[in-house]
Amino acid sequence: MTWLVTTLRHYPEIAIFLSLGIGYWIGGKSYKGFSLGAVTATLLVAIAIGQMNITVSPNVKSVFFLIFLFAVGYGVGPQFVRGLAKDGLPQALFAVVQAVLSLGAAVLVAKIAGYDLGSAAGLFAGSQTISASMGLASDAINRLSLPAEQAKALLNAMPTAYAVSYIFGTVGSAVILATLGPRLLRIDLVAACKEYEATLGGTKELGGAGQAWHRYELRAFRVLADAPACGKTVSEVEALQPNNTRLFIERVRRGGTISEATLDTTLQADDVVAIAGPRDQLVSVLGGGGPNGDDGGDSAVAVRRARVVEVDDPELLAVPAEGVDVYVTSKAVDGKTLQELATMPLARGVFLRKIKRGPTETQIPIMPSTKLHRGDTITIVGRTQDTTAAAKSLGVLDRATNVTDVAFVTLAITAGALVGAVVINVAGIPITLSTAGGALIGGLVFGWLRAIHPTFGRIPEPTVWFMNSVGLNVFIAVIGLTAGPGFVSGLQNLGIGLFVWGIVATSLPLILGMLIARYVFHFHPAILLGVCAGSRTTTAALGMVCDAAKSQIPGLGYTVTYAVGNTLLTIWGMVIVMILA
Incomplete structure (x- = not known):
């Protein structure tokens, strides 16, 4: 002892x-x-x-x-600013x-x-x-x-x-x-x-990390011999979709070979194609059978029309996919509606999940007439190569990582502490935030800036918890x-x-x-x-x-x-x- x-x-x-x-x-x-x-x-x-x-x-x-x-301020900074908004x-x-x-x-x-x-x-x-x-x-x-x-x-x-x-x-x-x-x-x-x-009613966001249900999926379908898609290119097949439907052919298995689908790839009978899109559209356009597995109902009609059968092909579906945030900076997309953007090459294979705008990160409804502006932060979902290409055209990609921007953390704490160290004498009484109070204010400011301009200062959530x-x-x-x-x-x-x-x-x-x-x-x-x-x-x-x-x-x-x-x-x-x- x-x-x-x-x-x-x-x-x-x-x-x-x-x-x-x-x-x-x-x-x-x-x-x-x-x-x-x-x-x-x-x-x-x-x-x-x-x-x-x-x-x-x-x-x-x-x-x-x-x-x-600083970690406290960084974590609640966006909420603090939103608290000053009217709502x-x-x-x-x-x-x-x-x-x-x-x-x-x-x-x-x-x-x-x-x-x-x-x-x-x-x-x-x-x-x-x-x-x-x-x-x-x-x-x-x-x-x-x-x-x-x-x-x-x-x-x-x-x-x-x-x-x-x-x-x-x-x-x-x-x-x-x-x-x-x-x-x-x-x-x-x-x-x-x-x-x-x-x-x-209806404001709760469904799908995403931690949930079994996902809004966007990738599923495999075999093209039957008499399918309308046979002999047509991928671009022609995707153009056959009903209005307001966004389904994309991502990969093709022909025999024992798997290849990435391009717009000029021609589909043949017995090809197995990986098709990405919203779950409800995959079900309504390509889904098989009625509610009890019978041959009735609207979904069965869609199957007879599309002439494809869903199959299990893990190798074909092993596609790197992600959901990422993109900070919009491109002048080329500024002021364009989502309907206009959907026709551009950057939109192929990419699905828009969320739009945040302004200092209070206001969520903007996703509608065909919604306009995208520089300074918006959007969340897109798709194959890694598609989200990367789209981000390059839209602005700055903010991909999740487990690496902390240590330079940002230390310099932000330094800046806040320096401000807090300033002492103002009022009637002989020293008034100061102190370095601790300055670090807290610094966290609030930089946490808010990070939220509305996600091009710097990433601190992964586990790191924030540790700090x-x-x-x-x-x-x-x-x-x-x-x-x-x-x-x-x-x-x-x-x-x-x-x-x-x-x-x-x-x-x-x-x-x-x-x-x-x-x-x-x-x-x-x-x-x-x-x-x-x-x-x-x-x-x-x-x-x-x-x-x-x-x-x-x-x-x-x-x-x-x-x-x-x-x-x-x-x-x-x-x-x-x-x-x-």
Whole structure:
């Protein structure tokens, strides 16, 4: 044991990884639906290991916290901007109101209970379940020019107050929103969600990754001897399709040879052709048999007309295909309708799935008369060679990759941190975002720019998760290791009163927020509790609300409010110190 203590003191990096390993393991366990989560578990483990008086450079904490905040901003940047558009403006405004209520409750409780700055900041972070705010609170305390011992005592008190108040902050907020909320507001969640879902009819996008059903398919058909396609070229056969039908012959098997189909390829009897197109068109034009496999119905008529039979040919269908985003920059396609573009060579074998336009990434309906403009981001589906060729004619291809644009990440964090480092003195009071706040704002700006101009700065989702989760938890581990020695004495001094005050700081703004959302903002009952959960950034509460509603509809009110709430509640860590100081 002596050797272990000495080793951890000499190599504090081992203590950090040990805290993370045990913290993530414990945080992943749950009992009757309740889990500490990785953040709280890592903090408690680090505090326990910190009893060995382990010293960690504060620079480690700062580096990982900047990474975390940038990842948060990058992830919610597009949603944050969309929240300022007209459709999300009421939700964004409510998130501001909820954030102010959360800050006000914590300030009120701290003043009544007489807590110091560190305890107040920790109480706010724990009761509002916003651990990231402790980073900005720490920066703010360090800028107060306090004696070193006093500043250290305040910083050590912060994780103590956080750990004690976080438990009810997580469980209590979920219970208040999911259980008390419907009764208090007299809402029938299940009925409200069914009614709201009915008003959305047809807006849900079907197909794509993670779903068994796909809108676009590649299927193999054998050409019969008396088929109209026999003796005709591929271009002639594709021209025989009914109006508004887009089916393309991609490959041909003749005997034992497979070749790529070209427009001048002539089809013969017994050729097996790979045909790509929307599933409904493949069924209606080439599908075989009626609903029970008989020879009746419209599909059977189509088969007799086309004279093709579907076959299983895995080798023929082994075609590289993908769905990719393309940022439109070509002057040649600017202002052209989709109907006009469909006749151009670039459109052959390519299917349009989505169009996003403008700073708010507004989805544009896909109709024959819809015009494509420079600056649009479109999602196209097809063979890799077809999507590549189309992208070359349309603009810039943004193909998914597992490689992170590290140069972008580091320079963006640098730019944000430099802006945050600027200090403006107002009446002798230093006002600054701090490097941490600057990194958060930098993430918001660059995340939004990446969404509307996807030609740079790709960060794969797993990387964003890693930066977000590990960045925060390394920061939390260093806090716990540093504060470990003072945790026990701090808990003895603050006692059960801190837990009780944490209940007040959690419950008061949530109850007021629900009433304001219902009677001032008049949100639809189906999304109201989701809006409240997002404003408080409590995912556990959203899960319980969706369970109670037997629907995922409440989640529609979560994203915009989460983006705004997560940003403001994090910044409030600095603001609460400034107010109470």
